[in-house]
Amino acid sequence: xTSYARSSASPRSRPIGDAGDFNxxxxxxxxxxxxxxxxxxxxxxLFTLEATSFQARAGEIVAIVGPNACGKSTLLKLIAGALxxxxxxxxxxxxxxxxxxxxxxxxxxxxxxxxxxxxxxxRAWEFVLQGRHPYGRTxxxxxxxxxxxxxxxxxxxxxxHLSDRLMDQISGGEKQRVILARALAQQPLLLxxxxxxxxxxxxxxxxxxxxxxxxxxxNRYTVVVVTHELNLAGQYADQVALFQKGKCLRVGPPxxxxxxxxxxxxxxxxxxVELGSSGRPRVNMPPAK
Amino acid sequence: xxxxxxxxxxxxxAILSAVLFVVVVIALKLGAVPVSLYGLGxxxxxxxxxxxxxxxxxxxxxxxxxxxxxxxxxxxxxxxLSVAGASFQALLRNPLAxxxxxxxxSGAAVGAIVALIVEPHLALAPAVAALLTPVGAFLGAALTxxxxxxxGLREGQIDSGTLLLAGxxxxxxxxxxxxxxxxxxxxxxxxGMAFWMMGExxxxxxxxxxxILRFGFFLxxxxxxxxxxxxxxxxxxxxxxxxxxxxVRRVRLVVYIAASLLTGLAVxxxxxxxxxxxxxxxxxRLLFGSDHRILLPxxxxxxxxxxxxxxxxxxTVVSPAELxxxxxxxxxxxxxxxxxxRRRLT
Numbered sequence: 092x093t094s095y096a097r098s099s100a101s102p103r104s105r106p107i108g109d110a111g112d113f114n115x116x117x118x119x120x121x122x123x124x125x126x127x128x129x130x131x132x133x134x135x136x137l138f139t140l141e142a143t144s145f146q147a148r149a150g151e152i153v154a155i156v157g158p159n160a161c162g163k164s165t166l167l168k169l170i171a172g173a174l175x176x177x178x179x180x181x182x183x184x185x186x187x188x189x190x191x192x193x194x195x196x197x198x199x200x201x202x203x204x205x206x207x208x209x210x211x212x213x214r215a216w217e218f219v220l221q222g223r224h225p226y227g228r229t230x231x232x233x234x235x236x237x238x239x240x241x242x243x244x245x246x247x248x249x250x251x252h253l254s255d256r257l258m259d260q261i262s263g264g265e266k267q268r269v270i271l272a273r274a275l276a277q278q279p280l281l282l283x284x285x286x287x288x289x290x291x292x293x294x295x296x297x298x299x300x301x302x303x304x305x306x307x308x309x310n311r312y313t314v315v316v317v318t319h320e321l322n323l324a325g326q327y328a329d330q331v332a333l334f335q336k337g338k339c340l341r342v343g344p345p346x347x348x349x350x351x352x353x354x355x356x357x358x359x360x361x362x363x364v365e366l367g368s369s370g371r372p373r374v375n376m377p378p379a380k
Numbered sequence: 381x382x383x384x385x386x387x388x389x390x391x392x393x394a395i396l397s398a399v400l401f402v403v404v405v406i407a408l409k410l411g412a413v414p415v416s417l418y419g420l421g422x423x424x425x426x427x428x429x430x431x432x433x434x435x436x437x438x439x440x441x442x443x444x445x446x447x448x449x450x451x452x453x454x455x456x457x458x459x460x461l462s463v464a465g466a467s468f469q470a471l472l473r474n475p476l477a478x479x480x481x482x483x484x485x486s487g488a489a490v491g492a493i494v495a496l497i498v499e500p501h502l503a504l505a506p507a508v509a510a511l512l513t514p515v516g517a518f519l520g521a522a523l524t525x526x527x528x529x530x531x532g533l534r535e536g537q538i539d540s541g542t543l544l545l546a547g548x549x550x551x552x553x554x555x556x557x558x559x560x561x562x563x564x565x566x567x568x569x570x571x572g573m574a575f576w577m578m579g580e581x582x583x584x585x586x587x588x589x590x591x592i593l594r595f596g597f598f599l600x601x602x603x604x605x606x607x608x609x610x611x612x613x614x615x616x617x618x619x620x621x622x623x624x625x626x627x628v629r630r631v632r633l634v635v636y637i638a639a640s641l642l643t644g645l646a647v648x649x650x651x652x653x654x655x656x657x658x659x660x661x662x663x664x665r666l667l668f669g670s671d672h673r674i675l676l677p678x679x680x681x682x683x684x685x686x687x688x689x690x691x692x693x694x695x696t697v698v699s700p701a702e703l704x705x706x707x708x709x710x711x712x713x714x715x716x717x718x719x720x721x722r723r724r725l726t
Contacts, residue, residue, distance in 0.1 A: 173622060197625025204623075210473055210615055211670040216381040221613055225625030230608055230673065233383040242381065254381060277624070 118313045119147040119281055123179035124169055140165050142179060143339040145332055149280075149311040152303065154324035154345075156317075157334030158358060163317045164285055166334070170315060171202050171283055183281055197225025201274035204285040206266075215253045215261070215269045219244055222276025237276075244275035248302055264295030271302070275310075282306075284316040288323065296320065300327045321374045325349055333357065346372050389674050396681035400455070403685050407451050407692040412700045413442050449584045453649060454691045454705070455684040456593050457581070458656055460646040462683025463601045465657020466664075466675055467639040470611040471632060472529070474540050476721060478658035479643040481544065482528050483551035484521045485654070488647035489576040490554050491520020493561050510588045514596070518644030524550060525640055578706030579653030581691050589649060596645045600638040601680060607631045608672040615670070653687065653706045655713020660686050662720065 124143050127136035140162040147153050155163045168174045170181050172188030181188045183199060191199065201222070222244065223237040245251050248268040253261055258269065267287060274282055284303075288296040300323050307314045318324055324331050325345040332342045335357045341348045349372040351364045363375045405424075409415050423439055461479060468477040468484075479485045495516025499509050528550050532543030558576050574580060585593070604611075610631045613621035622628050646653070660682040661675065668674050690708040697703065 171623065173619075193622070193627045194625045197623065200623070202623040204619065206617065206620065210475060211665060213616075213670065217671075220381070220383060221616070221624055224609060224613060227609065230606060232385055232673075238381050238383060 116148050117146045118149045118184055119153075119170070119315070120182040121145050121166075121170065121179075122182070124166070124176045124181055125178045126165055126169055126174060127177055128165075138162070138165075139337050140169075141338045143332075144179075145330065145339075145342045147313045147315070147330065149313055150307050151329045152307050152314040152316065152327060153330045153332065154316050154318055154328035155332045155334065156319070156321060156324050160336075161334040162337040163334055165337075166332075167202075167283055167285055167315065167317050170281070171200055172196050194225050197277060199279055200281045200283065201277040201279035202283045202285070203267075203270055203274050203287055205289065206270060209258055212257045212259055215245070215250070215256050215258060215272075216241065218258055218269055219272045219276050222273040225277060240278070241272075241276050244272040245269070247275055247306065248272045263290045264292070264298070267291060267295070267299060268302075271299070275306070280313065282312045282314045284314070284318075286317055286319065288318060288320055296323060303327065321349070321354075325372045325374065346370060349374060384671055384673055389677070392668055392674060393677055393681065396678055396685070400681055400685050400688075403688050403692075404451055404455075407688050408443055408447050410692055410696050411442070411447060412695075415439065415443065449590075450581050450691070451688055453584060453590065453593075454581050454687040456597050457646045457650045457653065458660075458683035458685070458687030459601070459680040460593075460597050460642040460683070461653060461656040462660040462679040462686070463604060463676055464639040464642040464646070465683075466661035466672070466679045467604050467611070467635050467642075468525075468657070469661060470615045470672065471635055471639070472532075472538060472543060473615060473617075474538075474543060475662070476540075476544055476658065476717065477547075478655065479521070479639075479646075480652060480654035480656075481551070481658060481717070482525065482547035483549075483554055484524050484528070484547075484640065484643050485647050485652035486551045486554035486558065487524025488517040488521040488644045489652050490557055490561075491523075491644065492517040492648045493558065493576065494520070497561070497565065507588060510586050511592065514589065514592055514645055514648040517648035518641050521644040521647070522637065522640040524554070525636060574704045575651040577652060578704040578710070579651040580704045580706070581650055581687075582695075582702060585649045593645050593649055596641060600641040600645075601676070603638045604635055604642075605673075605676050607635055608676055611635070611672040612670075615672075651704075651706065653709055655709045655717065656683050656686055656690075659709075659713045659716050662716075 122144055124140070126140040128138045129136040138160075143166060145153065155166060157163055165174070169176050170188065172181070172191055175189045188196065188200065219241045220233055220237060223233060223241065226237070227233075242251070242254075245254055248271050250265065250268045250272055253265055253269060258266065261269070271287070287299060291299065303314055303316070304327050306312060316324075316328070328345055330342060331345045331348040333340045333348050333353070340353065340357065346366060349364050351362060354362050354364065354374060361377050363377050365373050365375070367373055405420065409417055409420055419439060420443065423443060427444065465478040468479065468482065469475055492513045495512045499512050502509070502512075504512065528543065528547050529538070531546035531550070532538055534542050555577060562572075562576070575583070584590075610621065610626045613624050613626050614628065614631065618628050661679045664675055664678045664682050668678050686709070687705065690712070691705040694703040694705045694708045
């Protein structure tokens with residue numbers, strides 16, 4: 092993708108910490124981040140996310156896996172800066188994500204999530220152009236450059252032909268690609284995905300992950316993806332973070348996290364784990380007796 | 381890809397202002413006293429060139445002192461209601477939202493009536509006293525929209541059905557309060573029941589109030605317009621908008637206040653005219669698309685055209701008697717509301 096000059100950070104938001112505080116290779120740094128939900132401040136929390144730490148470099152894919160309600164999506168919201176951590180901090184290139192001004196955050200972090208249903212039909216190109224919103228001023232009209240970037244984004248996910256289609260008339264897999272294109276149009280440093288493979292058939296799932304892998308290397312995105320698909324995570328991620336009941340049990344390369352006993356204990360079912368020739372683990376159900 | 385350009389926006393606005401001009405001329409011509417188109421054109425030119433002394437006197441009274449102020453009032457009322465409707469639809473993510481359906485118009489009416497009741501007891505300067513009704517209407521509108529918003533929440537999320545039901549119940553409750561006020565108060569300069577329940581343009585407001593209406597319209601509608609591209613994203617969903625760099629809380633607050641102001645202003649001078657805020661934005665969406673950068677200005681023109689047409693019909697259909705303008709908008713609007721609701725359910 093052609094690289095365009097990124098607008099410089101506002102002078103107010105300087106990196107915190109000393110210059111030697113973090114390794115310059117590291118783009119995303121999650122440091123002892125915790126969070127708690129409660130119905131009201133005087134009551135005991137209904138859900139807690141215990142202190143979690145990991146780091147990711149540009150071009151890396153981090154997969155967050157675990158059973159339902161284990162804190163995966165909460166962690167993603169904390170990384171996105173939509174929630175402020177109870178303790179600890181999330182740094183993106185040295186800036187606290189939740190403290191970034193809205194517009195700046197929109198230029199650096201893109202989120203792909205389950206979409207709210209559209210109220211009025213819109214075309215795919217209109218949808219992708221929304222990704223340019225954080226770069227616009229009040230009421231400005233899209234420039235030639237915005238159109239070029241949006242077109243490029245559609246091309247990168249192989250969806251040019253969908254440009255003029257209505258969003259409610261395309262398939263789930265096609266829709267997911269258009270939503271990804273909107274995130275690319277934001278030209279982010281950090282690409283976050285919340286269960287992007289949900290509702291996709293296996294072909295579309297593999298296709299999406301192949302695309303992510305390619306984009307992460309080509310555009311140097313740091314990608315964090317929440318998923319239920321252990322094998323997709325094992326196959327495509329550089330790091331996996333395994334969660335259970337708000338606790339991060341292990342972070343590391345897929346082969347070191349996907350241990351049979353650990354997975355069986357977390358998912359409460361007998362499993363088999365085998366290492367493929369590439370050194371990537373495959374998780375299976377044992378055959379029924 | 382065909383993104384919106386300034387020239388396309390201006391072209392559409394120019395077409396609509398031409399339509400509005402034609403509608404205004406026809407509205408000036410029609411009425412209980414016939415006026416020839418030639419004579420009308422002649423007089424309009426004279427007024428433009430400030431040769432008012434040469435106007436034939438019976439025309440002058442009917443055209444420039446009765447019909448024209450009423451038409452101008454209709455333009456601002458229609459534009460205000462329509463822009464408020466489009467804003468509420470985006471904020472509440474509900475295509476059936478509109479100041480009348482949500483009870484906001486009735487809330488504004490109650491606010492205005494309370495202001496009218498309190499006013500004689502306050503011994504205010506006339507200019508301040510004139511302000512009291514619009515302010516009361518604004519407060520009534522703002523309180524009602526806040527109440528309906530919270531009543532429409534289910535588990536922290538706005539629920540379409542609950543919201544509409546909350547609005548309709550609130551509207552009927554507030555209308556009962558209006559009934560109560562109207563039947564206990566006698567005399568004074570209180571306007572009739574029909575005014576507050578259905579809306580009427582036959583009684584022109586004081587000069588200062590008209591000025592407030594115009595100034596308020598440009599202020600509030602202009603403020604809403606600065607958030608037009610944020611509203612596009614809000615319509616797609618609040619969490620999506622937040623991740624695309626929209627300060628959701630600020631935009632929501634600003635637009636709520638501005639849309640309540642528009643509703644309050646319109647209701648304080650014309651009563652509760654229904655369906656304009658619902659119907660017009662939908663028609664404009666069908667014609668020009670749902671981008672708020674083009675929807676808001678075209679809805680303003682469309683609302684103006686709709687109310688002027690409705691009011692012209694209201695004063696000519698059963699002439700020399702008159703219908704309230706709200707009766708005309710309801711006759712056209714209620715079936716369309718049902719149609720939209722049915723289409724959404726299927």
